[in-house]
Amino acid sequence: MRTVVLASLRTHTRRYVAAALAVVIGVAFVVTTAALSSATRDGLTRGVSAPYDGADVVATDLVGRDAAALVAAAEEDGAEGAEASVLGWASLPVRRDGRTLDGVDEVAQVTTTPTLRWPELVDGAFPAGAGEAVVDAGAAERADLGVGDELSIGQGDRATDVRVVGLVDSPSQLVRADVYVTWADLAPYADELYVDSLAWAGGTDALTDAVPHATVQDARGYVEEVTAEINRGVDVVAILLLLFASIALFVSVLVISNTFSILFAQRQRDFALLRCVGATRRQVLRSVRLEALVLGLVASATGLAAGTAAGLAIVAVVDSRFPTADLGSASVSPGWYAGAAVTGVVVTLVAAWLPTRRVTAVSPLAALRPDTGIDARTAAGRTRVALGVAALVGGAGLLALSVSTTSPLVMVVGGTTAFSGVLLLGPLLVPALIGFTGRAASRVLGTPGRLATGNAVRHPRRTAATTASLLIGVTLTTAVLTGMASARGAVDDEMDASHPLDATLTAGGAGLPDRAVDAVRAVDGVDDVLAVPGVRADVGALGAVAVLGRPADVAAITRGPGTVLEVGDDEILLSYDLVSGREVPNRVEVTVDGRTERLRTVLGEGWGSAALVSASTLAALTDTPMTTALWVRADDGADAGALADGLDAVAAGLGASAGGGFAERGYVDLQLDVVTGAVVGLLGIAVVIALIGIANTLGLSVLERGREHALLRALGLTRRQLRTMLGLEAVLLSVVATVLGTVIGTSFAWVGVQAMVRSVVPEAPLVLPLGQLAVVVLVSAAAGLLACVLPARRAARVSPAAGLALD
Amino acid sequence: MTSTLSPPGTPPGPPTGPPAATARGLTRTYGRGDAAVHALRGVDLDLPRGRFTAIMGPSGSGKSTLMHCLAGLDVPDAGTVAVAGVALESLDDTALTLFRREHVGFVFQSFNLLPMLTAQQNVVLPLDLAGRRPDPARLAEVVDTLGLRDRLGHRPSELSGGQQQRVAIARALVAQPAIVFADEPTGNLDSESSAEVLGFLRRSVRELGQTVVMVTHEVDAAAYADDVVVIADGAVRAHLVDPGADVLLATLRGDR
Numbered sequence A: 001m002r003t004v005v006l007a008s009l010r011t012h013t014r015r016y017v018a019a020a021l022a023v024v025i026g027v028a029f030v031v032t033t034a035a036l037s038s039a040t041r042d043g044l045t046r047g048v049s050a051p052y053d054g055a056d057v058v059a060t061d062l063v064g065r066d067a068a069a070l071v072a073a074a075e076e077d078g079a080e081g082a083e084a085s086v087l088g089w090a091s092l093p094v095r096r097d098g099r100t101l102d103g104v105d106e107v108a109q110v111t112t113t114p115t116l117r118w119p120e121l122v123d124g125a126f127p128a129g130a131g132e133a134v135v136d137a138g139a140a141e142r143a144d145l146g147v148g149d150e151l152s153i154g155q156g157d158r159a160t161d162v163r164v165v166g167l168v169d170s171p172s173q174l175v176r177a178d179v180y181v182t183w184a185d186l187a188p189y190a191d192e193l194y195v196d197s198l199a200w201a202g203g204t205d206a207l208t209d210a211v212p213h214a215t216v217q218d219a220r221g222y223v224e225e226v227t228a229e230i231n232r233g234v235d236v237v238a239i240l241l242l243l244f245a246s247i248a249l250f251v252s253v254l255v256i257s258n259t260f261s262i263l264f265a266q267r268q269r270d271f272a273l274l275r276c277v278g279a280t281r282r283q284v285l286r287s288v289r290l291e292a293l294v295l296g297l298v299a300s301a302t303g304l305a306a307g308t309a310a311g312l313a314i315v316a317v318v319d320s321r322f323p324t325a326d327l328g329s330a331s332v333s334p335g336w337y338a339g340a341a342v343t344g345v346v347v348t349l350v351a352a353w354l355p356t357r358r359v360t361a362v363s364p365l366a367a368l369r370p371d372t373g374i375d376a377r378t379a380a381g382r383t384r385v386a387l388g389v390a391a392l393v394g395g396a397g398l399l400a401l402s403v404s405t406t407s408p409l410v411m412v413v414g415g416t417t418a419f420s421g422v423l424l425l426g427p428l429l430v431p432a433l434i435g436f437t438g439r440a441a442s443r444v445l446g447t448p449g450r451l452a453t454g455n456a457v458r459h460p461r462r463t464a465a466t467t468a469s470l471l472i473g474v475t476l477t478t479a480v481l482t483g484m485a486s487a488r489g490a491v492d493d494e495m496d497a498s499h500p501l502d503a504t505l506t507a508g509g510a511g512l513p514d515r516a517v518d519a520v521r522a523v524d525g526v527d528d529v530l531a532v533p534g535v536r537a538d539v540g541a542l543g544a545v546a547v548l549g550r551p552a553d554v555a556a557i558t559r560g561p562g563t564v565l566e567v568g569d570d571e572i573l574l575s576y577d578l579v580s581g582r583e584v585p586n587r588v589e590v591t592v593d594g595r596t597e598r599l600r601t602v603l604g605e606g607w608g609s610a611a612l613v614s615a616s617t618l619a620a621l622t623d624t625p626m627t628t629a630l631w632v633r634a635d636d637g638a639d640a641g642a643l644a645d646g647l648d649a650v651a652a653g654l655g656a657s658a659g660g661g662f663a664e665r666g667y668v669d670l671q672l673d674v675v676t677g678a679v680v681g682l683l684g685i686a687v688v689i690a691l692i693g694i695a696n697t698l699g700l701s702v703l704e705r706g707r708e709h710a711l712l713r714a715l716g717l718t719r720r721q722l723r724t725m726l727g728l729e730a731v732l733l734s735v736v737a738t739v740l741g742t743v744i745g746t747s748f749a750w751v752g753v754q755a756m757v758r759s760v761v762p763e764a765p766l767v768l769p770l771g772q773l774a775v776v777v778l779v780s781a782a783a784g785l786l787a788c789v790l791p792a793r794r795a796a797r798v799s800p801a802a803g804l805a806l807d
Numbered sequence B: 001m002t003s004t005l006s007p008p009g010t011p012p013g014p015p016t017g018p019p020a021a022t023a024r025g026l027t028r029t030y031g032r033g034d035a036a037v038h039a040l041r042g043v044d045l046d047l048p049r050g051r052f053t054a055i056m057g058p059s060g061s062g063k064s065t066l067m068h069c070l071a072g073l074d075v076p077d078a079g080t081v082a083v084a085g086v087a088l089e090s091l092d093d094t095a096l097t098l099f100r101r102e103h104v105g106f107v108f109q110s111f112n113l114l115p116m117l118t119a120q121q122n123v124v125l126p127l128d129l130a131g132r133r134p135d136p137a138r139l140a141e142v143v144d145t146l147g148l149r150d151r152l153g154h155r156p157s158e159l160s161g162g163q164q165q166r167v168a169i170a171r172a173l174v175a176q177p178a179i180v181f182a183d184e185p186t187g188n189l190d191s192e193s194s195a196e197v198l199g200f201l202r203r204s205v206r207e208l209g210q211t212v213v214m215v216t217h218e219v220d221a222a223a224y225a226d227d228v229v230v231i232a233d234g235a236v237r238a239h240l241v242d243p244g245a246d247v248l249l250a251t252l253r254g255d256r
């Protein structure tokens, strides 16, 4: 029997290529995941302890104000040698020569004494005091900064000028920043500081005295805890990636199983002949399982190599293109390798199980029957239909339940069940759809169209299995695209409500000159500008504040209804950053040049760093209002970064401060884009495997139908018509799978929006990203065509005489 | 090499007018060097119009290769073929295909029909491919002549071997091609079905005025033909016009 296995492997190697490729990709996916997560883990944990090396304790649960208090306490306590290092950063505009630097905005503290100083000097010196800064080497390269450069940090009247005195490496990824300044320069921004932790050297009494609510912890224990947390985080990401890998592997199972089914159908006469000459059922079974095992082993080994190479390549590319990502070194542990290899082999064996069982059902007599062509007519059995319908109905019920209970778990279970139902009913459903679509195609393409339709549905199970693999990928992709588009719609509405103004420019002093309007209008991406009248007023304990009068024509410039900008005649809206955490009484007195109004305070945001009153209130406060703020509406597609830079530049020249929701909106959009892109990209791997499967089915069918094609050619089918016929068959398969997948995917997305988004945003609409969905259908049709190129070429090359001589 | 023996007085009489197909110096070699097989070595042949010609010869003598070259299914290494006055070597693949579909009919030994099409669809397939509608009268005539009327809706797997061959013959005849080629059309059939199929082929010549060229091993089958071309070792050994059984047997025996 060994000779048989070897000989058949030798003969059929080429026919196994696609199946092997599916396993290789799946296994490589797992190994690449391992390599990337190890690199990320290494990169994140490598320098974690550096900021705490000189510390005795670490304080956490702090806000900027607490950090400031602790630094002050350490300085007072100086005699005892206590020191504090704030680990955290403020996001501030950093300018050189009046131009905001791109990608350099995180500003953090560096201590003047070495005890707690953790960045590693690469060039120059550490700052000795105020007015000096060091810059992270990566950031310096990005923004082309060097020792000796003059920078201006922050905006408005708190802007600070510093000189770069050195370049540093930031060993810890968790608390790295772009620019490090001494506390003296950072202190004005204490309120905006995000404090991750604070390293403290010396006795802890002063610490607990200054900020009693701080959580204080032994430094080594803290580092261990953080490391463990990073590991958990990386594990979660790795598990998410493995989820996608398992989708890819499941699709591989379908592709491999289909390959085996087709190959074994084609070899039925061989098997029957073996049985005729005395091979037992077991022997035949063992020989084909052995073939599957060899395939699984070879493909897994290739997958391990390919995955390792891909992992290393990705790490290298990321390292060179995105230095701040700072991945560590990639290493795949033997456990991962073993796991991936075993997965690959098991997947192959599982996929081969059913087809190999069917092989042994062949009777020895089959070899003796005249060759009437391969007639592997298979249809859906009654049990299968019953199971399929039950799953579909049950799944739909669960989905309905999930909408009313808003339970994601019920939704996932329901979705999976319903989808299994669709897959089970595939042998009925898919040929019917193909027949329907094919009839339309035949009208245009004539006989080749009719033949293609007939060929596509000749083996209903084979057709269903082939399309199922693509169906999975397309369903998930469209569900994600539609779900994300709907989520984005909901988020956009939220953003419209909370950030009615795209950008604001608020005067720091008495008012803005007239030229400011033109300067702002000239900024790239500005659509419209509204000059807002106002006055500088004393507002209770807050001191001098820009008080704006709500203009009547504000609706022209806001996004959404602009509800947050509505203000009553007896009210004053105070922005959070104006108040910055201080207690504000219910009513305040607002005074301008002796005129005083008592107004009810309302806290909010969305109109810049100012207070907002009604037009009549403003008129009561002053007779000579000045343009105090400019409210800006951006072009819909404007580049948020460029807009912010442009406005910052104008603001800097006027001593004003810029703000607004456009950048935040852009950031949220970007995050959604990244998530959508990542998910679609990861699902893309499953789609690629499915397309390999389509090419494979088609290629094997072409081999199987060699004589038929020769006959057709003899009877007058031109080469072009033959290629058209095969191309149409592939396109029918892929387009029907895609359209079906799109329909199912959008329905799942609808359920998802009902069950998950509506519980957060009640009015969330289902947004169909029609453009993207059209791209999905077009891409899969094109991919289907691509999949048929090789088989069709091979089929068309064979001369009719040679084809007829085929056995 | 070609000898023409013409026993007198057998209807429908010797050929007149231009031949349906001619071959000159036809050479076809498979493989190269030591492994080269000379399937055809310079075959010259004229196949007369309106007659039933059998091509006979031992296995491996090049019968199928000759037929494939004559029918434009295979391209000879050297030599020329003309069918219905058209030189095949002047045609590219597409033109050749279109020519076949208009002017040549085929019947093969096995695997003649497309399994997914019904008998009727198989019969009209060449016309379909050409985008032509079958002439209903002609279709009815052929179908009735071959006795397929009540089998038209069946798929090949639901037909007996003889019926399948009859469907193939119907397909070859329905478009009224200039010439019909049949490669061992009875090779898979029992003697009764063979007789039936061969009878139909002969009727198509006698009654429908068709030109039929048939490759066969069997002397019994060749007896249905008007003329017999004997091939040996890739060359024409004899072209017998209306041979009697005795002449045929003598010629064949002489070759062995």
Ligand SMILES: Nc1ncnc2c1ncn2[C@@H]1O[C@H](COP(=O)(O)OP(=O)(O)OP(=O)(O)O)[C@@H](O)[C@H]1O
Pocket (backbone or CB within 6 Å): A805, B030, B031, B037, B038, B039, B057, B058, B059, B060, B061, B062, B063, B064, B065, B066
């Ligand atoms: N594709 C091929 N490659 C190599 N040699 C071939 C090929 N086809 C045919 N031959 C050889 O050419 C010679 C003629 O073959 P052909 O099929 O024409 O014979 P035949 O007379 O039809 O035989 P049979 O009566 O057995 O069908 C044979 O020796 C055969 O081995």
Ligand SMILES: [Mg+2]
Pocket (backbone or CB within 6 Å): B063, B064, B065
């Ligand atoms: Mg032959």
